[in-house]
Amino acid sequence: MTAPVQEPAADGAAQFCDQCGAPAAEPGHERCAARRTLEPPRFCPQCARRMVVQVDPFGWTARCSRHGETHS
Amino acid sequence: MSISTTTLSDRPGDPGRSDILAVAREQVLERGEGLTREQVLEVLQLPDESLDDLLALAHDVRMRWCGPEVEVEGIISLKTGGCPEDCHFCSQSGLFASPVRSAWLDVPMLVEAAKQTAKTGATEFCIVAAVRGPDERLMGQVAAGVAAIKDAVDINVACSLGMLTPDQVTRLAEMGVHRYNHNLETARSYFPNVVTTHTWEERWETLRLVREAGMEVCCGGIVGMGETLEQRAEFAAQLAELTPDEVPLNFLNPRPGTPFGDLEQMSGPDALRTVAAYRLAMPRTVLRFAGGREITLGDLGARQGLLGGINAVIVGNYLTTLGRPAEADIDLLGELQMPIKALNETL
Numbered sequence: 497m498t499a500p501v502q503e504p505a506a507d508g509a510a511q512f513c514d515q516c517g518a519p520a521a522e523p524g525h526e527r528c529a530a531r532r533t534l535e536p537p538r539f540c541p542q543c544a545r546r547m548v549v550q551v552d553p554f555g556w557t558a559r560c561s562r563h564g565e566t567h568s
Numbered sequence: 569m570s571i572s573t574t575t576l577s578d579r580p581g582d583p584g585r586s587d588i589l590a591v592a593r594e595q596v597l598e599r600g601e602g603l604t605r606e607q608v609l610e611v612l613q614l615p616d617e618s619l620d621d622l623l624a625l626a627h628d629v630r631m632r633w634c635g636p637e638v639e640v641e642g643i644i645s646l647k648t649g650g651c652p653e654d655c656h657f658c659s660q661s662g663l664f665a666s667p668v669r670s671a672w673l674d675v676p677m678l679v680e681a682a683k684q685t686a687k688t689g690a691t692e693f694c695i696v697a698a699v700r701g702p703d704e705r706l707m708g709q710v711a712a713g714v715a716a717i718k719d720a721v722d723i724n725v726a727c728s729l730g731m732l733t734p735d736q737v738t739r740l741a742e743m744g745v746h747r748y749n750h751n752l753e754t755a756r757s758y759f760p761n762v763v764t765t766h767t768w769e770e771r772w773e774t775l776r777l778v779r780e781a782g783m784e785v786c787c788g789g790i791v792g793m794g795e796t797l798e799q800r801a802e803f804a805a806q807l808a809e810l811t812p813d814e815v816p817l818n819f820l821n822p823r824p825g826t827p828f829g830d831l832e833q834m835s836g837p838d839a840l841r842t843v844a845a846y847r848l849a850m851p852r853t854v855l856r857f858a859g860g861r862e863i864t865l866g867d868l869g870a871r872q873g874l875l876g877g878i879n880a881v882i883v884g885n886y887l888t889t890l891g892r893p894a895e896a897d898i899d900l901l902g903e904l905q906m907p908i909k910a911l912n913e914t915l
Binding site: 516517533534535536538539546547548549550551552553554555556 | 642643644645648667668669670671673677680681684685824862863883884885886887888889890891894
């Protein structure tokens, strides 16, 4: 399921899908896009590592061991 | 169990099946006696053309036996992921290739979540952990969390920590946990298709202990996991036999990486029929809209459910997935002129 871990692009752009961890440029992310409205991110968009995600009643935080924390 | 007095054909969708609505009106609405398993099955087999009438009846039953108040609750995951059990619907099982990683919440974050929940008008805050049952570390964290919440927030605290020993039940009651959630999840006959690492009977035993200790019993499940309509009716009857104070009703949200990840979502009409049928089986219980309603029923589902037997909602997010904005549900309650149940009514 997890895509090979890669270093982020020099410009910081998302390289990986935050829902499935596959390269964002690959086709087939329609389900991921639909899912995103009711799902927090699961994979770091910069390196595809699985993130530690905490959902609370009104938001979420997601932490990548390499790239730090993001939140809603 | 009594047998339905209606004369029915075996063909789903037969207009004759709407007779069950007349029976339910007299039996449930007028006398407050829940439908039997066989009668619930008849309701679940009603055609789509009868759905509006069914929902209207379920709403009347809810208003008659429960009143217009709606109980609002927030839930939080204290310990996420890494569960040793194999509940096939759950992304938090450590046995499946789910993207959900283990996480623990600290007490200050727990208290902050309870404060934010209370601001919505909610009277219930449920602390949940993905475990088979609590170990000493978790019991300690729960004790600290419950005490800190009670010091800081005026809200009822509930817990859902898996299967309990008698000693753990006693300790939770002493902490002031007023309600304990432990879902039977599905019909007894279908349970082995959903979970193999423990039994339906083990769950029932925890529920028995919870009731004995004087805590309120919260027990529901998930529909749309591949069970038959007969099993959905069986589950309603088994819940009714338990007489829980609250029944949270979830609709399967197929999680990536789980054994049920590729199941089809149940249809909106099936979900609403289930809501109404469970209300008619349990006219006095708190019937709570829980997970999966957003994807199964969409934005309209909240309104249809609240006008079809539901009298409680989980606001905001769920344990690992996101819900509708809490304000959307609170605004809807105002629009429907359904007051949020006040704290002093639940104590």
